[in-house]
Amino acid sequence: MLRLEEVHSYYGDSHVVQGVSLAVERGETVALVGRNGAGKTTLLKTIMGIVPARRGRVLLDGADVTDLPTHQIARRGITLVPEDRRIFPRLTVAENLRVAELAHGPGGAGARGRVLEYFPRLGERLDQAGQDLSGGEQQMLALARGS
Secondary structure (H helix, E strand, C coil): CEEEEEEEEEECCEEEEEEEEEEECCCCCCCCCCCCCCCHHHHHHHHHCCCCEEEEEEEECCEECCCCCHHHHHHCCCCCCCCCCCCCCCCEHHHHHHHHHHHCCCCHHHHHHHHHHHCHHHHHCCCCEHHHCCHHHHHHHHHHHHC
16 A cells, blocks of 8 residues: 655755655554654655655555655545644634545545544534644544544
């Protein structure tokens, strides 16, 4: 499903990600661990196209997405959920989910039912503003927007 082949990425002249190769199959869970500054977030941003890969390839379902813009990668199903949540605080839970559905492009509208199966608590909070959710509920909403 997701394959990285000898991926290298940089911040300016700093060579941060150095020749990473990995494969993640559908249904498989993979953890990326390491100390602060090891390049974990940079690798994730490289997969998303936020930080360009200078060498190597990122393949999704066999298609090379290395040079695609971030929004096209997201529409193919890859999402980065930031640590700091970045929900829309004044929008309701339902509105936050709708924004995510629109961002995912065609077929995104069917995601709400699946998301509410994973996070039934959000179904109870659809009319509440994001800023009025508990920290855990905000994290659920951030994850739901990325699915």
